[in-house]
Amino acid sequence: ILNVEQSPQSLHVQEGDSTNFTCSFPSSNFYALHWYRWETAKSPEALFVMTLNGDEKKKGRISATLNTKEGYSYLYIKGSQPEDSATYLCALYLPNYKLTFGKGTLLTVNP
Amino acid sequence: DVKVTQSSRYLVKRTGEKVFLECVQDMDHENMFWYRQDPGLGLRLIYFSYDVKMKEKGDIPEGYSVSREKKERFSLILESASTNQTSMYLCASTPGSGNQPQHFGDGTRLSIL
Numbered sequence: 619i620l621n622v623e624q625s626p627q628s629l630h631v632q633e634g635d636s637t638n639f640t641c642s643f644p645s646s647n648f649y650a651l652h653w654y655r656w657e658t659a660k661s662p663e664a665l666f667v668m669t670l671n672g673d674e675k676k677k678g679r680i681s682a683t684l685n686t687k688e689g690y691s692y693l694y695i696k697g698s699q700p701e702d703s704a705t706y707l708c709a710l711y712l713p714n715y716k717l718t719f720g721k722g723t724l725l726t727v728n729p
Numbered sequence: 730d731v732k733v734t735q736s737s738r739y740l741v742k743r744t745g746e747k748v749f750l751e752c753v754q755d756m757d758h759e760n761m762f763w764y765r766q767d768p769g770l771g772l773r774l775i776y777f778s779y780d781v782k783m784k785e786k787g788d789i790p791e792g793y794s795v796s797r798e799k800k801e802r803f804s805l806i807l808e809s810a811s812t813n814q815t816s817m818y819l820c821a822s823t824p825g826s827g828n829q830p831q832h833f834g835d836g837t838r839l840s841i842l
Contacts, residue, residue: 664832716777
């Protein structure tokens with residue numbers, strides 16, 4: 619089974635802080651990388667799908683970068699707000715229709 | 730917006746029962762998936778389907794089966810429910826390309842007593 623690692627496992631920050639977390643994967647197995655946000659009592663929501671080495675994507679205060687050669691992606695949140703509190707999941711897509719998910723990073727933003 | 734609807738948010742069943750979890754999507758997506766989420770283990774793929782009547786095993790198919798008789802509906806079946814199948818179950822769908830994000834239902838929290 620493919621191993622997708624996310625770190626840290628959990629993170630507490632203060633409102634207004636900027637933060638980032640990491641998704642690592644075997645660089646030899648790459649087709650696309652997905653980021654999702656999963657808030658409590660809601661369904662996971664797609665943030666980004668990234669396919670190219672050097673890709674950078676941005677949605678409001680959240681951005682992500684991708685390095686396929688070294689096998690990692692960073693997710694950044696600028697000026698964290700309490701509503702950013704969620705579990706952030708990354709997943710690696712291989713060309714067999716399957717996504718393999720990491721265990722997620724649980725972010726808590728304190729007011 | 731894509732809508733993925735799971736039939737129940739909460740379900741309580743007894744050991745040995747046959748349990749059906751239903752999922753319907755309204756965007757004509759080819760691919761549909763069933764996952765389970767357990768604390769500390771992340772989302773794990775049980776089964777998926779890339780076309781009507783087609784199914785593929787995911788990473789943890791034991792104790793489960795699936796049915797996809799119509800494109801919009803993907804059912805997960807617990808043949809004989811056991812307590813270790815107590816979990817959060819999520820359904821998702823996506824169009825054919827892996828460059829498209831998956832769209833998830835709200836989940837079914839299943840308890841087997």
